[in-house]
Amino acid sequence: MKGKLFAISGPSGVGKNSVLSRVMQLRDRVQYSISATSRPMRPGEIDGKSYYFVTRAQFEQMIAAGELLEHAEYVGNCYGTPKSQVCTRLESGVSVILDIEVQGAAQVKQKLPEAITVFLAPPGLDALERRLRGRGTESEETIRARLDTARREMALAPSYDYTVINDDPDRASRELGAILDK
Ligand code: 5GP
Secondary structure (H helix, E strand, O other): OOOOEEEEEOOOOOOHHHHHHHHHHOOOOEEEOOOEEOOOOOOOOOEOOOEEEOOHHHHHHHHHOOOEEEEEEEOOEEEEEEHHHOHHHHHOOOEEEEEOOHHHHHHHHHHOOOOEEEEEEOOOHHHHHHHHHHHOOOOHHHHHHHHHHHHHHHOOHHHOOEEEEOOOHHHHHHHHHHHHOO
């Protein structure tokens, strides 16, 4: 049996990681795809686990070699899904979760219409701003840019197969889990 492909988007600071890690803990036939990015590594991140951290030139080589299923630029950095993270797993019956922004999710849906797209939304923009500031990992300029991007992303929620509101990580992970298990 083939695995299912899920593309999960949501604005920066929505709490995707905590919802996704709860969902993944309980499911061994669902795996997380590790993206390539040209963004600098944040404290605590691990190369090959959080992301494959590459230079912009290396990223462009990956595009030229056709190694990426999708890719996009997000707040000045490149992000993309290596095909190697997805194809063999789906063939062997393992489902794959992509944590990707909106342009990438649209590319995935266009290439693979059977992919299931889920938008994880904050209860409101105020909550999002509080979370972004509380994280303390970004400069004021980056926070502003991420909030502007979030406003534009939220307008695209209706184009997703499902929208889940992260008002509480336990509740949201149960709702997302039910979508994964359908
Ligand atoms: P962050 O810099 O906070 O780790 O991620 C920024 C944004 O990039 C998030 O919305 C995340 O979902 C998105 N992202 C991460 N990996 C990929 C990817 O492979 N492709 C695309 N299109 N977006 C990604």
